[in-house]
Amino acid sequence: MKVVFLLPLILAICAANSIARKNKDEPEKDWWQTTIFYQIYPRSFADSNGDGIGDLNGITSKLEYIKELGVGAIWMSPMFQSPMYDFGYDISDFYAVHDEYGTMEDFEALIKRADELDIKVVLDLVPNHTSNESMWFQEALKGHEKYYNYFVWEDGIIDENGNRQPPNNWLSHFRGSAWEYREEVGKYYLHQFVVGQPDLNYRNPDVVEEMKEIIRFWLNKGVAGYRVDAVNALFEVDKEKFGGKYPDEPPSGKVNVDPGSYDTLQHIYTKEQNETYYMVYDWRDVLDEFKAKDGMSRVMMTEVYAAIENVVKYFGEGDRQGAQMPFNFDLINDVDSTSSAADIKRAVEQFLTYKPVDKDANWVVGNHDNSRMATRFGPPLVDGINMITLLLPGIGVTYMGEELGMVDGYISWEETVDPAGCNTNDPINYVAYSRDPERTPFQWNAEKNAGFSTANKTWLPVADGYETLNVEAENAADRSHLKLYKALADIRQNKVFRYGRYESLALNLDVFAFRRWHKNDAYVVVVNVKGNDHIVDLEYFENVDGKVQVELTSVDSPKNKGDKFDAAALPVAPYEALVLKVK
Numbered sequence: 141m142k143v144v145f146l147l148p149l150i151l152a153i154c155a156a157n158s159i160a161r162k163n164k165d166e167p168e169k170d171w172w173q174t175t176i177f178y179q180i181y182p183r184s185f186a187d188s189n190g191d192g193i194g195d196l197n198g199i200t201s202k203l204e205y206i207k208e209l210g211v212g213a214i215w216m217s218p219m220f221q222s223p224m225y226d227f228g229y230d231i232s233d234f235y236a237v238h239d240e241y242g243t244m245e246d247f248e249a250l251i252k253r254a255d256e257l258d259i260k261v262v263l264d265l266v267p268n269h270t271s272n273e274s275m276w277f278q279e280a281l282k283g284h285e286k287y288y289n290y291f292v293w294e295d296g297i298i299d300e301n302g303n304r305q306p307p308n309n310w311l312s313h314f315r316g317s318a319w320e321y322r323e324e325v326g327k328y329y330l331h332q333f334v335v336g337q338p339d340l341n342y343r344n345p346d347v348v349e350e351m352k353e354i355i356r357f358w359l360n361k362g363v364a365g366y367r368v369d370a371v372n373a374l375f376e377v378d379k380e381k382f383g384g385k386y387p388d389e390p391p392s393g394k395v396n397v398d399p400g401s402y403d404t405l406q407h408i409y410t411k412e413q414n415e416t417y418y419m420v421y422d423w424r425d426v427l428d429e430f431k432a433k434d435g436m437s438r439v440m441m442t443e444v445y446a447a448i449e450n451v452v453k454y455f456g457e458g459d460r461q462g463a464q465m466p467f468n469f470d471l472i473n474d475v476d477s478t479s480s481a482a483d484i485k486r487a488v489e490q491f492l493t494y495k496p497v498d499k500d501a502n503w504v505v506g507n508h509d510n511s512r513m514a515t516r517f518g519p520p521l522v523d524g525i526n527m528i529t530l531l532l533p534g535i536g537v538t539y540m541g542e543e544l545g546m547v548d549g550y551i552s553w554e555e556t557v558d559p560a561g562c563n564t565n566d567p568i569n570y571v572a573y574s575r576d577p578e579r580t581p582f583q584w585n586a587e588k589n590a591g592f593s594t595a596n597k598t599w600l601p602v603a604d605g606y607e608t609l610n611v612e613a614e615n616a617a618d619r620s621h622l623k624l625y626k627a628l629a630d631i632r633q634n635k636v637f638r639y640g641r642y643e644s645l646a647l648n649l650d651v652f653a654f655r656r657w658h659k660n661d662a663y664v665v666v667v668n669v670k671g672n673d674h675i676v677d678l679e680y681f682e683n684v685d686g687k688v689q690v691e692l693t694s695v696d697s698p699k700n701k702g703d704k705f706d707a708a709a710l711p712v713a714p715y716e717a718l719v720l721k722v723k
């Protein structure tokens with residue numbers, strides 16, 4: 141009798157167990173865990189009205205292209221009202237669309253079209269600073285107390301000659317003092333970036349609340365989350381602990397740094413203050429308020445160039461959740477065309493090693509602040525690097541143009557507009573600082589301005605070589621970076637890449653390889669990072685023997701899909717990259 145009563149319970153437990161086991165092998169993943177995030181720099185993607193500047197309607201008109209890439213989410217660099225001293229990272233109205241980019245209706249139309257195509261839209265939140273043309277700063281200058289307290293003010297120092305000097309030695313990322321004097325209030329304000337980007341004061345609860353309102357405002361318009369700009373600069377040290385004066389930062393001790401540059405100091409009082417992490421966890425709570433309403437996760441990606449131990453703190457702490465994607469910049473910071481296979485292995489493994497076991501890795505190889513991937517690694521490695529970023533375990537991030545192998549453009553001193561370049565005042569060495577080269581217009585076709593704009597002059601010139609390196613040409617070619625990219629986005633959906641485990645080897649100085657496997661399926665990805673021929677033995681990987689079969693190849697590979705090779709003696713051509721099915 142008892143057994144009869146217990147039977148449903150026993151069956152239920154068995155069913156639950158089998159579900160649990162299945163879920164362990166193939167856990168259900170959320171939208172952001174399996175997608176590719178595609179970064180759009182709005183000024184340079186597509187110009188719909190012929191003024192030489194990209195805009196929102198331009199982006200909307202190209203969403204189908206993004207869909208065809210196999211990308212499920214875009215993140216757009218700032219499209220808010222701005223005087224453009226730092227090309228949108230100086231926001232004068234956080235609640236409005238920048239007029240050169242369109243209107244709020246254009247933005248809503250973009251969201252609507254993206255929704256129809258099932259593409260999530262992520263915006264850029266710039267919480268550390270505003271624009272000196274914002275109403276907040278203008279009111280602060282007029283002595284409006286509420287807004288005065290939005291910013292970080294400090295008295296100057298009078299030197300022995302009776303001249304007023306900045307309060308301390310803090311430097312701007314873009315050179316020179318991080319302090320600017322304002323006659324109107326008789327004080328200096330802090331700007332860790334350009335003079336036109338006054339820092340907000342996160343020790344003021346009103347600022348904290350205002351930023352949460354901004355987050356909610358755009359979430360209410362349907363965005364799926366935020367990339368958070370310069371987040372480790374949010375808090376400065378609490379000056380009350382230093383007798384009410386912000387202390388000098390110590391010298392970095394770095395050799396070979398340019399005397400006026402930001403790198404000459406160790407930023408122990410302006411970066412990575414502990415309060416920053418808790419602010420990020422609070423923002424995650426705001427995102428989760430929205431998830432609680434409709435079940436859809438809103439995502440946060442944090443932009444932090446820091447030691448890995450600090451980068452991973454943004455994931456959360458204890459039961460506080462933080463960003464799902466603290467950006468992993470190791471493949472930007474630590475490797476380039478001079479790197480060996482072992483360097484690549486080490487760079488790849490750093491994030492995998494330090495991230496919490498239950499969190500996802502993400503792979504970033506470029507953005508609007510760094511020389512393009514094809515330039516840093518060299519054009520022959522474009523396919524190999526795209527294979528690495530899209531087939532490693534974790535979330536793929538692509539900066540627009542990486543799918544084409546776009547390279548940095550040449551921008552003369554006269555044409556340079558980026559403050560990081562202009563502020564050097566150096567017509568020779570500005571190139572080492574300017575970010576204009578990676579921001580040149582997107583290359584759609586071989587026509588005027590690469591199909592980006594019908595204007596006679598675009599805000600930055602189009603990069604050389606666009607006649608052959610563009611979407612139209614690459615779609616028409618038998619083999620192209622673009623076609624491979626789409627194939628990678630496709631194969632990424634295979635369970636091996638979605639759920640599979642990972643191991644990697646530097647097979648010799650030049651050949652980096654990794655194996656992904658799930659149940660009885662396995663692939664090996666092989667990338668030769670140098671221009672030498674090799675024969676490699678893939679049997680150093682466990683469970684790889686007999687034949688391997690070519691699934692995908694880099695553009696110049698002599699191999700074809702379906703070709704079979706002995707795993708123990710695979711010939712690898714210079715810069716060749718392969719995805720091989722293990723039999």
Ligand code: NOJ
Nearest residue numbers: 226229266333369370509
């Ligand atoms: C990081 C952004 O990516 C960069 O473009 C900008 O200049 C700084 N933060 C300041 O907002």
